[in-house]
Amino acid sequence: MSGARDLRGQGNGIGLAVGQAHLGADPFMTVPAIQSGSPQTLVMAIDAAIADLQALIAVSERRSRDILEFQVEMLSDPVTRAMGADRPDAASDAVLAWVSAIEDYIAGFESSEDADIQARAMDVIDMRNRVLDVLNGTRADDFPAGSIFVGVDIAPSHFLAHDWTAGGGIVLSAGSTASHVALLARALSVPMVVGSDPFSVENGTLLLVDGRRGLVMIEPGEAAIAAAMLASDRAADAERATSPASLFSSADSTQGDTLCLVNIDHPAELAAVPADCAGIGLLRSELLMASGADLANEERQYRLYGEVLRWAGARPVTVRLLDLGGDKALGGFGESERNPFLGLRGIRLLLAHPDLLRVQARALLRASVLGNLKVMLPMVTVHSEIVEAQRIFAEEAQALARRHIEARLPDIGMMVEVPAAALMLDSFTTADFFSLGTNDLAQYLAAAARDNAALSNLYDQTRPALLRLVRQTVSTAQAMGKPISICGDLAGRPDALPALLDCGLRQFSVAPRQLAALKTALHHAKTGS
Structure with a gap:
């Protein structure tokens, strides 16, 4: 061209x-040569790949270490190491059996309807290629x-x-x-x-x-x-001009208090979060898990939550409990279902597997003493689900106290992403706070899959219905005296901000890259400029 x-x-x-x-080269289509090998050969290759990663970790800066340690966790996971062992050809060619099983694992990530889950496929591909490069004695070309x-x-x-x-x-x-x-x-x-x-x-x-x-x-x-450089410089100047916290005082007599928070998936993202952000409105805990083994690894979860809380100081950090199930499969949880978005996912799955919830509860209870932690339940439909989760947290807090382990019971709230929960919000009397998950809420309200481009026009046509439900939900939360925020994609759309403010929302949580635009839009909405 x-x-x-x-x-x-x-x-x-x-x-x-x-x-x-x-x-x-396309990493999804390019697979290094696969050398036949015994189970012992495979184990040695995996261990050598781990050693290479650890050597790289030793000379890497902190944020790079976080990503490399993620791969070490995957390769060290007994479930990952044993993949393919049950295949008929495993005894004669353990390497081929392992690669075949890993390919199925990659396909599971790629088939997810969640973009964040899809993004993890590249990590597994990289892990596979590291092991194969060890066996082949090759390295990726620079x-x-x-x-x-x-x-x-x-x-x-x-x-x-x-x-x-x-x-x-x-x-x-x-x-x-x-x-x-x-x-x-x-x-x-x-x-x-x-x-x-x-x-x-x-x-x-x-x-x-x-x-x-x-x-x-x-x-x-x-x-x-030259023109692009000038435009980039001007954009950078505009971001700096709108970033000081003084420009966006939380006290405002016309719009009320407004808080701008961010959504993150991993502590490695904190470096990109502006210092004047009001806190973390959504930490997606399932994306912290390198493998199924991490679901039972209380210490690793505690360390990761603690890293975010120490960064935040007195600012709030809202951790969403593991939102697994349906298209978010990990460690055998999230079996394939005919309609994953209407299946065993979120709090439904956690209550069906209480041991999973108890591990996470203990890690969060211990981390809570390190900062201003809030815990949010995903996919809540009825009040009994939040009552049961709160009971499990209370039991684990008592168990930690008996062992003289420092812990604190955090506020426990819920995502409002199921229309039934939004319509019956006043029944959720024990929830400490609410957060509107407008991605799923819009999908369920329109009965249209959000990733189906052929149905995208329905989202625009049903926007008035969504806003009416949002307004009703916010009004109910305010009448209950409960804080309510929004953390879905709609929160990061400047064109939607006036309507959301008109609905009564004052807490917005968006991706870090959307924060400057959100603050600019808030400033314009407040000043009328």
Whole structure:
């Protein structure tokens, strides 16, 4: 392809990079050669891959260590190591049996309807390739410093093996801003655009990547580069101008108190969270789990929750209990169902497997003494579910006290994402707080899968119904004297903000990259400018 052309995608909020394109292989389609091997050979390869990771951890900065330790956890998990052992060919070729089982595991992530779960497929692919590279005696090819990596996706290990100090950027046709590579790119200030429009270029083609605006320019001229740099500088100035906490005082006589919080999936994201954010409105705990073994690993969960709470200080941190089930399968939980969004998921699954809930409850009770922790239950439908969960938390708190382990019972609230719960909110008398999950609420209200592009028009047409239900829910919560926030995608849409404020909402939790836009929209709504 020749001639200047602009493409759009989703940026990671990091400025500009200009360089020559390097076309990377598709990691989803490229599998290293598979050498036959006995069970002992497989074990040695896995252990060698772990040793390589630990050596890399020793020389990596903190945020990179978090991602690498995630892979160590996966490779150390007995369930992961034993994958494929029950296959007929395992005795004669343990390596092939293991790879086949891992492929099924990857397919499970890729088939999820949750983008954050899909993003974990790349971590498992990277783990598989590390083991196969050990067996083959090979390593992933690096690419020239300062170039723009162009591909479907890029593995975390490939990203970390590259020297980014000379500049460069990333353009991915797939990928996700929730992936571990996206977290690393933000942490190391590497401009990145994911989900770009389809395009083809040759190696060496000049590209400009604007991570702040989600823009990719093919063969830009000097004038276009200068204009893009100027636009990026102005956008950065605008962000700085709207970031001071003094500009967005929580006290406001016309709009009431407003709080701007963020949603995160992992402590590695904290580096990208603005210092003036009011706290963490949603920590998706299921995305902290590297493998099924972590579901029973109280100490690891405690450490991860503690890391976020120490960062937050006195600011609130709301941890959503494991939202597993349906399309979010982990450790054997979340069996395949005909309709996963109407199945055994969220609090339903946790109450069906109380040992799972008790492990998480103990970790959270212990972590609660480290900061301002709140615990949120997902997929609540009836009041008895929250009563039962609160009972389990109280029992575990008493058990910890008998063992003289410091713990504190946090506020326990619930997601409002099921229409029945929204309509009967006044019956949830023991909930300490509410948070509107408008992604699922809109889906259930419209009876339309949110990832079905053919039905996307229904979301716009049913927006008035959603807002009417939101208004009713907020009014009920206020009458009950209970705090209520919103953490769904709707909270991050500036065009929806006036209607949400009119519904009475004053607490908004959004992705870190959406925080500046939310604050700007709030400022305009308050000042009328």
